[in-house]
Amino acid sequence: MKALCVLQYILIALMLTACATTVNNPVPVQSSIQVSDSSAQEYRIRAGDLLDVKFFYNSELNEQVTVRPDGRISLQLANDLMAGGLTPAELTEQLKKKYASEIDNPEITVIVRSFSYQRIFVDGEVFRAGLIPLVGQMTVLQSITQAGGKKDTAYLKGVIVIRRTPGDKLVTMQLNLEDALDNTDMTQDIALLPNDIVFVPKSTIANVNVWVDQYIRRNIPVSMGLSPF
Known part of the structure; x- marks a missing residue:
């Protein structure tokens, strides 16, 4: 009976995950942005220049x-x-x-x-999240490499770049880096600007594994040598 309850919990988790998005965007994704043109923006003066x-x-x-x-x-x-x-x-x-x-x-x-010291921020499913110096031109994939590379749990089809515009507004871009890696669409690997934030989300299966670990393995004892995994 306990094993049956565990399986029921897993089915509920899978259904909830299927209905949920894996990325919580602080700003709606701007689909009208021409991501391939980001590197062509004229330089804007910053404190310390x-x-x-x-x-x-x-x-x-x-x-x-x-x-x-x-x-x-x-x-x-x-x-x-x-x-x-x-x-x-x-x-x-x-x-x-x-x-x-x-x-x-x-x-x-x-x-x-x-120029003043320039940097970007990389967070999420990378091995060394944090500040990265921006020297010259750097793309999103290059920034992930500088952050130690992606973890196995990374979801490269939904990488988020958050950028502050000259009007002091936040713009969010969602990128499919899988298309860039297999040369399907290299425009997805955009050039970064100072103070950009790169967020690499978890894959759906990774979110399920976290849910199972937090709410099943730690809270529901599995007895008699039975395990659903």
Whole structure:
């Protein structure tokens, strides 16, 4: 009778798992995102970046400044300016407008001389979850490799990338890395941006095994040498 009860618990677990999704998304998946274009996004200035601000015809105003933690910079003849989150071209336009009252037809360029420490976050079914330095271009599969590789319980058909957009909104992308691994669809292995979060979920069978271990093996004694496994 006890073995029969155990089997009933397993059947219930399987039915519940079949009806449930394996990933809890904090934001609905945005199917309209062109994941293959993520690496083409223009760089946006971040706190800690070192900027060269050059005035073509007013070299005495040239400055090299570091973006403060609040994202702002301070320049001659201009009070605090917000640079964080802007592209170099956008900041250049802001400076031209700011200096237009001081200089006739100001010609200015902004150069990112050095970049702040950049990283991504990898969590879930990998062997070394945590922060990973982002040096150059890195794809999702490469980040998983940097995190020690995937566990046997990983579900690569539903890997989640969470990204904060310039408008300070979170966008969630669901990727099928199995298609990238077998060369069916390499656009699934997108390039990552600083502060992206990569989450590798558990497979359905892995979730069932956890449920069985927590609610059956630990709570229901199996006697008389009977085991459903």
